[in-house]
Structures are given as C-alpha cells and as structure tokens.
Amino acid sequence: MKKIAVIGGDGTGPEVIQEGLNALRAIQERFSIDLDFIHMPINASRYLSTGETLTQADIDQLNACDAIYLGAIGHPDAPPGVLERGILLKLRFHYDQYINYRPVKLYPNVHSPIRSATPDTVDYVVIRENTGGLYTGEGEFLNKGTTDEVAKQQMVYSHHQVARCIRFAFETVRKRHQQSPWKGLSADQLAEGKIGQLTLCGKTNVLTYVFDLWQRVFDEVALDYPDVVTNYTHVDAVCVHMIECPNIFDVIVTSNMFGDIITDLAAVTQGGMGVAASGNINPSGLSMFEPIGGTAPSFTGLNQINPMAAVGAAHMMLDHLGFPDAARCLEDAKIAVIQKMDSMLAGKMGFKTSEIGNMIYDEICHMPAL
Numbered sequence: 001m002k003k004i005a006v007i008g009g010d011g012t013g014p015e016v017i018q019e020g021l022n023a024l025r026a027i028q029e030r031f032s033i034d035l036d037f038i039h040m041p042i043n044a045s046r047y048l049s050t051g052e053t054l055t056q057a058d059i060d061q062l063n064a065c066d067a068i069y070l071g072a073i074g075h076p077d078a079p080p081g082v083l084e085r086g087i088l089l090k091l092r093f094h095y096d097q098y099i100n101y102r103p104v105k106l107y108p109n110v111h112s113p114i115r116s117a118t119p120d121t122v123d124y125v126v127i128r129e130n131t132g133g134l135y136t137g138e139g140e141f142l143n144k145g146t147t148d149e150v151a152k153q154q155m156v157y158s159h160h161q162v163a164r165c166i167r168f169a170f171e172t173v174r175k176r177h178q179q180s181p182w183k184g185l186s187a188d189q190l191a192e193g194k195i196g197q198l199t200l201c202g203k204t205n206v207l208t209y210v211f212d213l214w215q216r217v218f219d220e221v222a223l224d225y226p227d228v229v230t231n232y233t234h235v236d237a238v239c240v241h242m243i244e245c246p247n248i249f250d251v252i253v254t255s256n257m258f259g260d261i262i263t264d265l266a267a268v269t270q271g272g273m274g275v276a277a278s279g280n281i282n283p284s285g286l287s288m289f290e291p292i293g294g295t296a297p298s299f300t301g302l303n304q305i306n307p308m309a310a311v312g313a314a315h316m317m318l319d320h321l322g323f324p325d326a327a328r329c330l331e332d333a334k335i336a337v338i339q340k341m342d343s344m345l346a347g348k349m350g351f352k353t354s355e356i357g358n359m360i361y362d363e364i365c366h367m368p369a370l
C-alpha cells in the first residue's frame with residue numbers, strides 16, 4: 001500500500017487534482033494497486049484565516065506518506081513570496097527534493113506555437129536543480145528605503161549539490177535509452193557505443209564562479225558515463241534552440257533559476273500550462289508531483305482548465321512509486337484521449353475539465369489488456 005498526500009491547494013488546483021485522482025482510481029482497479037489518498041488542507045485559505053503555512057502537524061502527517069500529489073498554491077490576497085516560501089519551497093527544501101524533473105514532450109494532436117514542431121522534434125527532459133542557487137534566498141538590503149539602497153541575493157552552490165544533480169541527470173539519460181539509443185546520435189557516436197546525450201545549460205561566460213564549478217563537476221561525473229555524449233550550451237542559446245531546433249536536446253541539466261525559466265518556455269512549446277507537469281524528486285525520500293499551471297484564480301470553479309497536466313503528474317508519480325506499467329497505461333490513456341480531441345485547450349474546444357477526466361477514466365477501463 002502506498003500513502004499519497006493529496007494537497008489540492010487553491011484556485012483551480014483542486015479541480016484538476018480531482019480528475020487526476022479519478023484516473024488514478026481507474027488505474028488502481030486495473031492494476032490492483034493499493035493507493036491510500038490522504039487529503040490535506042494546506043492552502044492559501046487556511047493561511048488567510050489562521051496565518052499558518054506548513055505546520056509541524058502537516059509535516060508529521062507527510063512523514064508517513066510515500067508521495068505528495070499537489071495541485072497549486074497561491075492567492076491574490078497573500079503577499080508575494082509568503083505562500084511560495086512558506087509552503088511550496090518549504091516542502092521542496094524540507095524533503096530535500098533536489099531534482100525538478102520536467103519532461104518536455106509534444107503529444108500528437110497537441111498544438112504547439114512552434115510551426116515546425118512535431119512529437120518527433122519536441123521530446124526531451126530538463127533536470128533542474130531544485131533546492132539551491134538563488135532559491136535559497138541568501139541576501140540582504142543595505143540602506144533600505146533610501147536612494148543609496150543596495151539589495152543582494154546570492155547564488156550559492158556546493159560541489160555536493162551540483163554533483164548529485166548532475167549524476168541524476170546522467171542516470172536519466174541511461175533510463176531513457178535503456179531499450180534503444182537516442183535518435184539524435186550520429187552514426188559515429190552510435191559506433192562508439194553512445195546511448196544518449198546530456199547538455200549542461202549555464203552561463204560560464206558571465207557567472208564565472210558558479211558555472212565554473214558546474215562545468216568542472218559535470219566533466220568529473222561524465223567520466224563515469226562514457227556511454228553519454230556531453231556538451232555545454234549557454235542558457236540564452238538554449239532558449240533559442242528550444243524554439244528553433246528542439247530536436248537537438250535529449251536531457252538538459254541546469255541550475256534552479258535557469259531551470260525555472262527555461263522549463264516554462266519549454267512548457268509552451270509542448271502545448272502550454274494545461275499539459276506540462278513536474279516532479280520534485282528526492283530519489284531516496286518523499287517526492288512531490290504537480291501540474292505546472294498554477295492556481296488560475298479567474299477560472300476557479302468554471303470547470304474549464306485542462307486536467308492533462310494533473311494526469312501527467314499522476315503518471316510520473318506512479319512511475320516514481322515503482323509502478324512503471326501502470327504509469328505507461330495512464331500516459332497511453334491520456335494520449336488516446338488527446339487523439340480524440342481536436343485541440344488541447346479545454347475551454348476553447350468545448351470540453352470541460354470533468355469531461356476530459358471522465359474520458360480518461362473510460363479509456364483506462366476499456367483499454368485492451370496490456
């Protein structure tokens with residue numbers, strides 16, 4: 001039995017999570033997997049009425065869980081940063097979820113704003129370092145409120161933080177290409193026994209301390225992975241390539257702040273916020289899976305948000321929990337439903353959040369035996 005903490009959160013978070021749970025129930029029946037869902041009221045409404053963000057009681061309850069399934073947290077009335085630092089980032093830091101795993105995959109029939117994009121050309125993974133760098137918030141104000149004010153925020157990385165993230169990224173390349181090598185490799189690379197590629201995304205030409213460390217650690221760890229082609233691209237050029245030639249990427253590894261930015265750009269190329277999901281992973285601890293769309297306050301209760309991203313988070317979670325067949329089945333059901341739809345934007349094409357959820361549920365129940 002696996003215990004899943006469900007944090008629907010705020011805005012449209014609970015609506016999309018409900019559809020993800022619906023799909024997970026169908027998967028449970030089909031695969032005889034025992035999942036116990038524990039709903040937790042960690043959200044902005046609670047903060048606005050009690051002032052509490054993440055409490056010790058929450059942590060005690062989460063400690064007994066195997067994964068966290070999160071909708072979205074945020075509220076227009078909460079001051080900027082309070083809920084982010086108090087809940088979302090606190091969960092990431094407390095549970096040392098040092099990897100942000102972001103598949104960037106354009107499914108057939110999903111609209112991408114890149115005209116030339118196809119499911120063959122947009123299919124890569126971004127590994128974002130998730131607990132360090134600018135996000136640790138080390139900083140200070142000097143002479144605050146005066147015209148002599150100076151504000152500082154430091155980007156700090158240790159060898160340990162960088163090495164474990166880069167190693168995870170190399171392992172991701174191997175996991176992706178266990179069966180067959182990445183299709184972007186040249187004949188020569190295949191002949192040399194390469195199976196995939198890892199790109200380090202940084203800014204070595206300007207951030208000459210932090211990315212010097214990243215580059216050195218990258219080269220060090222690469223010695224253990226002779227089957228992986230390695231290269232380096234500056235973050236600004238990565239943005240250009242994501243639009244112009246996304247097919248050159250297999251796995252990208254990068255720092256927390258750069259990863260935050262490039263994964264939103266990547267999400268747009270794969271069909272947007274309604275589709276993209278992320279895993280906040282501690283490979284030996286409690287991990288958390290979420291759609292990346294946010295709370296979308298103006299859509300709350302309208303049943304209009306695409307739940308595909310929440311379903312994406314759910315199959316990532318199943319895979320992480322050690323149910324790869326069930327994860328594949330859920331992803332296949334999602335793809336099948338997308339195939340049945342003309343366009344991916346739930347509101348625009350007349351599908352409601354719950355209708356899409358029901359279609360996925362039915363698809364799982366009626367899929368032929370694996």
Ligand code: IPM
Pocket residue numbers: 084088089260
């Ligand atoms: C994300 C989000 C968060 C981040 C915010 C909400 C703090 O944008 O998961 O990418 O910046 O990491």
Ligand code: MN
Pocket residue numbers: 260261264
């Ligand atoms: Mn972000």
